Amino acid sequence: MQRYELAGADAVRAMQELVQRTWSPRSRLHVGDVAWERAVNSGRRGDTWRTAFWEDGGQVVAWGWAEPDHLSLVVDPGRAEVAGDVINWFQDLHPDGACSVLEDETQLVDALEKAGYQADDEAPFFTHHRIELSDLGTPVVPDGFMLRHAKPDEVQKRAAAHRAAWSDLGPSKVTDEDMAAVMSTWPYESELDWVVEAPNGEFAATALIWHDKVHGIGLVEPVGCAPAYRRQGLAAAVNLAALHALRDAGAKAAMVCPRGDDAYPTARALYQSIGFRPGARSKLYVRR
Ligand SMILES: CC(C)(COP(=O)(O)OP(=O)(O)OC[C@H]1O[C@@H](n2cnc3c(N)ncnc32)[C@H](O)[C@@H]1OP(=O)(O)O)[C@@H](O)C(=O)NCCC(=O)NCCS
Known part of the structure; x- marks a missing residue:
């Protein structure tokens, strides 16, 4: 070896x-x-x-x-x-x-x-969630908003949407160059990178899925909605739309790994609201 x-x-x-x-x-x-x-x-x-x-x-x-x-x-x-x-x-x-x-x-x-x-039982952890794609809800957005997948030349708008969604957790450091790197890394496909376009043309919410075609399973990572657009069902809708596209691409299931501890319950509430079910959790091991 x-x-x-x-x-x-x-x-x-x-x-x-x-x-x-x-x-x-x-x-x-x-x-x-x-x-x-x-x-x-x-x-x-x-x-x-x-x-x-x-x-x-x-x-x-x-x-x-x-x-x-x-x-x-x-x-x-x-x-x-x-x-x-x-x-x-x-x-x-x-x-x-x-x-x-x-x-x-x-x-x-x-x-x-x-x-x-x-x-370390006090450390934040992540809980794996899974959804079968056989029975997905229908994505719905308010009048004037549009669901579609991102295009390869929309790196800057895609990066701006990511920064906006994470802006209330501290300024996001993700640059346009970082997003360009994401969008050129295998197995990225723009057909599985979904956005909600607001009436003013901004990307209000986004959901990116990575498709492992060998195992027929997608990973949702990440999902975000800008603070100004929250609690209108946009993250749920964009997530569902991406899951429909994943199913059309031949996958059978999807997974997502939100925080499982109660210090950050929002993301898991979102995923569970559209049908993801929790499974195993991560654990942090430390040397004292
Ligand atoms: C988590 C996030 C994507 C939710 O976006 P959103 O568009 O407001 O979510 P939706 O309106 O589609 O909510 C759908 C459901 O998720 C749950 N949910 C969403 N936000 C919630 C919150 N702040 N508290 C409790 N439940 C919440 C609810 O069940 C909600 O349904 P309801 O409004 O009928 O009660 C958004 O808050 C965000 O971008 N946060 C920062 C980034 C992040 O944590 N991303 C997820 C991890 S990758």
Whole structure:
């Protein structure tokens, strides 16, 4: 087995290959998580990242992403013993770092506990939600608003909509260049990137879905509605419209991973209101 490391952001496709090859409903990450998290943040934070790959017989069997003191890792379940190598690598970089996994990823939980990490039960967490696409509600928007998918040349409007939706949580740092990176990262498809266009032409609400065609499952990430347009059903409608497009593209189900703790209940209320049902949660492991 060999290990190699990449500095910066140039690893998305190799990371996604392992995610897709080993994905199951018990996986923390979907190919869309890797696409979104790496693409939207690489311009501002990529130079602090380290990414290591463990390869055996020409196949990647594990990777770890240190950003810089939080570890994300994916390990082939058939090679669970490599989890210890990933954690050791991270621990050498950051002896006091943290790592989050899905509670269902029991092999990773075992490896973290063996390395001296403990669950932080007070930390924010994310709850996986799933919806089958066989029985979706109908998206409805108020008169004058229009539902459609974004176009590849609408990067600036798309980025402005994202910044507006997150503006009341602190100024969003996402730039037009960050959004351009998102929109050129596999498996982005503008046909699955939906917007509600307001009467003045602004994008009032948006919902982006990443489609893993091997597993027939989409990941909704992210959804937003600008404060001025909230509580009119726009986020629900744009989400449903994107889910219809996902079903038309051949997927059977979709998932979304909103905060599960009570400090941020809004997003999960939205997703549950359109039929997503909660499943496993993530857990943060820290070394004390
Ligand atoms: C979460 C968010 C997208 C909701 O947008 P919205 O257009 O106001 O949502 P909708 O009007 O479509 O709401 C649909 C349902 O979601 C739930 N919901 C939405 N906002 C809520 C809130 N502030 N409190 C409680 N429930 C809420 C309700 O069940 C609502 O139905 P109702 O209005 O009939 O009660 C918006 O507040 C936002 O952009 N927040 C910041 C970004 C974010 O958290 N995105 C989601 C995580 S990726």
